[in-house]
Each structure stands twice: as structure tokens, then as C-alpha cells.
Amino acid sequence: MRLWNTFFALAALSVLVSCTNGSSGIFAGLEVEQKVTSTGGLSTTASVTHIAESRPLSGYYITGGQSLFLKGYSASVWGRTTIPANTSATIYAVGTTGVTTSGDGETDSAYGTNVWVVAGGVLYMTTTGTTWTAQTLSGGETPIDLIPVRMGSDGYSTTELIVVTQVAMNSLYNTNHFYFINDSATAPTIYGPFVLQTSSDTTGANGLTYPILSAVNTGATTSSTTTAPYYFMSANYIWAWGGPTTAWGTETTNSTVTAYATTAATASASSSATTITAAVHPVAVSVGTPSTDFGGIFYYGGYLYLGTTRHAGTTTGGGIYSAGSSALSTSSISFSTIKTNAENSSGYPISFGQWIYNDTNGDFWIATGASTTYEGTGYVEFSQDGSGGGSLATTPNTNSSNYTSSLLYEYAVGSLFRAYNGGSGLYYLGTLAHGLWYWNESGNSTNPWTQD
Amino acid sequence: MNRLSFATLSIALWIGIGTFPLAAQATELSYDHRVQGDRSLTIQMGPVIPLAFSTWAGQFGATNLTLGGTLGIDLDFYMDDTFRVGGGLRGMAAVGPNDNTLFIVPITLRATWELRMYPFSFPVGVGAGFSFTNYESKTSFDPTIIPTAGAYWNMSSSWSFGLDASPWIIFQDYLPGGSVPASDSRIGFFSDITLGAIYHF
Numbered sequence: 001m002r003l004w005n006t007f008f009a010l011a012a013l014s015v016l017v018s019c020t021n022g023s024s025g026i027f028a029g030l031e032v033e034q035k036v037t038s039t040g041g042l043s044t045t046a047s048v049t050h051i052a053e054s055r056p057l058s059g060y061y062i063t064g065g066q067s068l069f070l071k072g073y074s075a076s077v078w079g080r081t082t083i084p085a086n087t088s089a090t091i092y093a094v095g096t097t098g099v100t101t102s103g104d105g106e107t108d109s110a111y112g113t114n115v116w117v118v119a120g121g122v123l124y125m126t127t128t129g130t131t132w133t134a135q136t137l138s139g140g141e142t143p144i145d146l147i148p149v150r151m152g153s154d155g156y157s158t159t160e161l162i163v164v165t166q167v168a169m170n171s172l173y174n175t176n177h178f179y180f181i182n183d184s185a186t187a188p189t190i191y192g193p194f195v196l197q198t199s200s201d202t203t204g205a206n207g208l209t210y211p212i213l214s215a216v217n218t219g220a221t222t223s224s225t226t227t228a229p230y231y232f233m234s235a236n237y238i239w240a241w242g243g244p245t246t247a248w249g250t251e252t253t254n255s256t257v258t259a260y261a262t263t264a265a266t267a268s269a270s271s272s273a274t275t276i277t278a279a280v281h282p283v284a285v286s287v288g289t290p291s292t293d294f295g296g297i298f299y300y301g302g303y304l305y306l307g308t309t310r311h312a313g314t315t316t317g318g319g320i321y322s323a324g325s326s327a328l329s330t331s332s333i334s335f336s337t338i339k340t341n342a343e344n345s346s347g348y349p350i351s352f353g354q355w356i357y358n359d360t361n362g363d364f365w366i367a368t369g370a371s372t373t374y375e376g377t378g379y380v381e382f383s384q385d386g387s388g389g390g391s392l393a394t395t396p397n398t399n400s401s402n403y404t405s406s407l408l409y410e411y412a413v414g415s416l417f418r419a420y421n422g423g424s425g426l427y428y429l430g431t432l433a434h435g436l437w438y439w440n441e442s443g444n445s446t447n448p449w450t451q452d
Numbered sequence: 453m454n455r456l457s458f459a460t461l462s463i464a465l466w467i468g469i470g471t472f473p474l475a476a477q478a479t480e481l482s483y484d485h486r487v488q489g490d491r492s493l494t495i496q497m498g499p500v501i502p503l504a505f506s507t508w509a510g511q512f513g514a515t516n517l518t519l520g521g522t523l524g525i526d527l528d529f530y531m532d533d534t535f536r537v538g539g540g541l542r543g544m545a546a547v548g549p550n551d552n553t554l555f556i557v558p559i560t561l562r563a564t565w566e567l568r569m570y571p572f573s574f575p576v577g578v579g580a581g582f583s584f585t586n587y588e589s590k591t592s593f594d595p596t597i598i599p600t601a602g603a604y605w606n607m608s609s610s611w612s613f614g615l616d617a618s619p620w621i622i623f624q625d626y627l628p629g630g631s632v633p634a635s636d637s638r639i640g641f642f643s644d645i646t647l648g649a650i651y652h653f
Binding site: 025026027028029031032072079409 | 477505513514515518549550554585586587588592620622624626629632635636637638639640
């Protein structure tokens with residue numbers, strides 16, 4: 001009888017849920033585990049320009065114009081993987097789309113479910129981690145880059161992608177059309193082709209001059225919009241767009257679309273703001289400079305932030321600007337100045353910037369370069385903007401001392417990503433030609449950046 | 453010797469050989485250690501086939517595991533001549549795509565019914581308990597059900613040898629809000645075919 005009681009008690013115990021240490025399930029991880037062609041292999045001199053996370057595929061992907069690497073949540077090393085359809089292809093970009101609603105405790109639980117890669121001039125997608133399918137662009141263009149559309153009020157999660165294409169191979173930024181991949185996890189749609197045109201340009205020729213560098217969706221409507229607008233940043237202009245199926249100006253679906261440039265590039269803002277002009281405050285990095293995020297455009301706490309660099313060789317110009325929701329409209333954006341001369345507190349020009357939400361505040365990370373080519377010594381530091389209103393701290397917080405104490409300050413930054421790490425952030429910093437570095441937020445002032 | 457004689461002699465010989473152990477068994481089983489109050493200790497080993505993982509919605513996915521191996525030990529107590537209860541401890545290992553090893557250690561309470569057709573017995577039972585699962589640096593504690601069916605030859609009152617086949621059903625279920633997302637919930641299906649030796653005492 002006692003044995004029967006014990007039997008039933010144990011059977012009752014079996015209805016309890018599993019207990020696992022770690023951030024992903026063991027069986028779920030095995031289901032999507034990819035065979036890596038070589039363990040490790042991430043060189044200390046690798047360039048890392050793209051970092052993406054796919055929670056359903058239980059890991060992170062990085063690339064930098066060489067190979068595609070992946071690392072599982074519990075793995076200790078990065079493994080090189082290939083696209084089975086084209087194992088020798090050079091991987092130029094990686095990004096994610098789709099949404100999983102399985103929150104891990106973070107406020108924003110939208111993680112990419114589909115992983116996209118631009119490899120060998122072809123766009124590939126995987127939902128399983130083991131089978132990659134080539135995607136056809138309706139206009140027949142060659143994809144060269146993937147730009148994440150930072151979503152929502154915290155700008156953290158990316159569930160949509162812009163595919164940047166190239167018509168002629170004579171210039172890295174000689175782009176023409178772009179495509180837009182929406183956020184459906186089960187059946188993502190590639191909209192396009194689209195081209196950025198000013199109101200006076202009916203041929204789309206100006207699209208050749210305006211490669212998209214950064215994109216954000218505010219997640220909230222404004223006084224003059226019925227859907228949350230997208231803001232793209234390209235050379236010399238900020239573009240306001242209603243999205244692939246919402247008409248602004250003369251947009252139509254899946255055809256050549258006119259996304260009217262705002263006049264922000266030459267806008268006169270409020271009386272206390274600075275006029276942003278292309279000559280003095282370029283909204284694009286110079287050709288040859290690594291960053292595609294700075295100039296960047298970000299949305300946080302109801303404010304749209306614009307970051308611009310300054311011309312190489314100059315000592316002034318550029319800056320960080322913000323525009324509140326009341327200042328956003330379809331025809332112009334009025335920016336207020338947060339910081340001028342696009343440099344950090346020590347006077348180094350900003351060469352890279354990205355807004356990252358860390359569960360409590362938006363942090364603006366900037367990297368600087370001391371030399372005219374933006375690849376010299378510099379800093380990665382951040383300033384918190386807790387108010388969301390444009391009051392960036394003028395002095396970096398103590399974490400910058402950790403960064404400058406390492407050799408990392410000598411390296412140009414290609415990408416920055418904050419990964420959820422069970423309550424604290426794990427930041428991945430991709431450099432150019434100096435590998436991948438990480439920093440654990442939980443250690444705060446004592447943790448140094450470490451090469452991965 | 454003609455064919456008929458040879459055939460007759462062969463048949464007689466086989467019957468003689470065949471009946472000798474039966475006769476011996478018939479004698480030995482009069483002291484059978486398979487009655488109420490007796491115990492049995494089973495040792496098993498054999499391959500484990502990782503079958504599939506599925507979600508609660510019934511979507512099946514590959515395990516990406518190699519053929520594994522298992523070793524197990526069960527201790528049962530006879531409640532009557534055909535029914536025994538007890539506990540079992542097993543261990544299995546299989547290798548993932550990147551040469552990392554998955555270890556599963558189920559600990560179960562078992563109930564087994566023995567269908568007898570001497571000199572054979574056919575134990576059919578079910579075990580329920582939990583499994584310790586480990587892969588890379590992750591460890592999990594998962595509810596488990598392991599039904600079993602076997603076929604054994606009773607060599608003597610103390611020893612039986614045979615085969616068992618058992619599907620392993622391991623539940624990795626996660627609640628929303630935990631460190632592991634609920635979408636990672638899976639049911640793991642494995643199957644083993646083991647050679648077994650039972651000591652009755």
C-alpha cells in the first residue's frame with residue numbers, strides 16, 4: 001500500500017513543469033542546432049558589421065563580409081556555419097524578422113524568428129536553422145546589405161528588415177531600389193521595389209544618391225498620421241514613410257514608391273534649435289567610413305533622435321538632435337539640439353552611434369575616432385537619457401573608463417548589440433579588423449570589455 | 453538407416469533435449485522466486501533511438517541526435533504472482549550535431565504485470581517519474597513516463613534473460629515568464645531496445 005501511495009505521489013509530482021537552468025530549452029535547442037563546419041574560427045582580426053539574435057533558433061549570428069558565425073546561448077565559442085546552397089559565398093549581412101511572443105521577462109519580447117542573410121549577391125532566409133532558401137527580388141536587383149528597422153518606443157527589437165540593393169558595382173553606396181521585409185513570422189513578405197525620391201524627382205534617379213543607412217519605426221501615430229510612421233536616414237535627407245501598404249504622398253504597394261523627403265535636412269526648427277544642413281551637418285558618413293548607424297536615427301520615449309557625423313578633417317559640425325512627437329509631421333521635422341560638434345566630452349569626433357534600450361533607460365552609445373579617417377584611437381561610451389527628452393549627459397559615465405582601459409579604444413566600431421542575459425545585458429561590440437568583444441552589464445564599472 | 457528411422461530418431465532426440473530443461477524447470481519452478489514477497493533485480497543495456505521532439509500543438513521536429521546507448525537497473529517487489537512494483541534507474545547518452553553529448557537519467561516508480569507462458573514470461577508495465585537531462589551547460593529536471601514490454605526466458609527460478617522495448621516520453625514544459633520561454637516547451641520521444649537479465653530472489 002505504501003508503495004502504491006508513493007507511486008501515485010510520484011505520478012502527481014510528474015505534472016510539475018520542467019526546471020532548467022539556462023535561457024533556452026534543451027530539446028528546443030537541439031531541434032534547431034546547426035552543424036558548425038569548424039569550432040571557433042572567429043579570428044581576433046575579423047570584422048563584424050552585423051549582429052542578430054534569433055531566440056527560436058537559440059543563438060546569435062554575426063558576419064562582417066567574410067563568414068557567417070553562430071553561437072548558441074550556452075555555447076562558449078562561435079562556430080562557423082555555411083549556407084548549404086552556397087557554401088563558399090561571402091556573407092555580407094545578417095538580420096532577423098518575425099516575432100515570437102514568448103517573453104523572457106523583458107518588457108519587449110519581440111525577438112526575430114526568421115534569419116536572413118545576404119551571401120554571394122543572393123538573399124537567403126531560414127526558419128529552422130538548417131534549411132536556407134534563396135529569395136527572389138522582383139526587380140532582379142542584387143542585394144548587398146540588410147538594415148534593421150528598429151521598432152517601437154524602445155528601439156530595441158528589430159522585427160523588420162530593409163534589403164539594400166545595388167545596380168552598378170562601381171560604388172558601395174551606388175544603390176537604387178530597396179525592399180521591405182515585414183514582421184510576419186510564418187509568412188514574411190518582401191515588399192518592393194521602392195525608391196527614395198524627392199518631390200521634384202520623378203525618375204527615381206536620386207535614389208542612387210540616397211542609400212538608406214538607418215531606419216526606425218516609432219510604433220506610435222502622430223497628429224498627422226493614421227499609422228505609425230517609418231523614418232529612414234540616408235545621405236543628406238531624412239525620409240518619412242507610411243510603410244509598404246499605407247499611402248503617404250503617392251505610395252502604392254509593390255511598385256515604385258515615392259517617399260517624400262522631409263525638409264529636415266534644411267529645416268528651420270524651433271527658435272531654439274539648430275538648422276541642420278547637409279554642408280555643416282552631414283547626415284551620412286563619408287565613403288570608406290565603417291559606420292552605417294551614425295548618422296543614425298532612433299526613436300525613444302516619444303522622441304525621434306538624429307545623430308550625425310562631421311566631415312573628415314573638420315573640427316566642427318555634426319551633432320545629436322531630437323524631435324518630440326508634436327514636431328513630427330509628414331512635411332517636416334523640427335529638431336532641437338542636444339549636442340553639437342558630434343564629438344564626445346573629450347573632443348573626439350563621433351564615428352559610430354546607436355541607441356540601445358537596457359530595460360530601464362535608453363542609452364546612447366557612441367564610438368569616436370581621433371584621426372581624420374575615424375579609425376584611430378577613441379572611445380565607446382554611453383550617456384543615459386532617462387527623460388527621453390533630449391538631455392543627454394555631457395560627460396560619459398564610469399563605464400567609459402573600463403573601455404578606455406582596454407585596447408579596444410583603438411579599434412573602429414562596426415556594430416553594437418545588446419543581448420538579454422537573464423536579467424542583465426550582454427553587449428556585443430563588433431569592430432573592424434579587430435574581432436568581436438563583449439561586456440557584461442551586471443559587473444558595471446568593474447567588468448572590462450573582453451574579446452570573444 | 454533409412455530416412456524414416458533417421459527422422460524418427462532426430463525427432464526423438466530433439467524432444468528429449470527440449471523436454472529435459474522443461475522437466476528440469478518444472479522441478480526448479482516448484483521453488484519459484486516469483487511469488488508474493490519475492491523481489492526481482494533487472495539489469496538492462498542496449499541502444500536508444502531518439503525519435504522526435506514535438507510541441508504541445510503536435511508539431512514534430514527532428515532531434516538531430518545520433519543513436520544512443522542506455523544502461524538501466526530496476527528493483528521490483530512481487531505483490532502477487534503476476535504483479536510487481538518497484539523503482540528503476542536508467543542512464544542514456546546520445547550525441548548532438550556538434551559532438552556534444554546529451555545525457556538523460558530517468559528515475560521512475562514502476563508497476564509491472566507479468567503474463568506467463570512457461571518457460572517464457574512477458575512483463576508489461578509502466579514507469580513514471582522524472583529525468584535529469586544535461587546538454588552542454590544546461591541541466592533540466594523533467595517529468596517522464598516510460599512504458600515497457602518485454603519477453604523473457606526463465607532459465608531457472610532465479611534467472612531470466614530476454615529483451616525489453618520501452619518508449620521514453622520526457623516532458624520539457626516551461627511556463628511563461630521564466631528564464632526559458634514557454635515556446636521552448638517540448639515533448640521528447642525516445643525508444644530503447646535492451647537485453648535484460650533478471651535475478652529473482
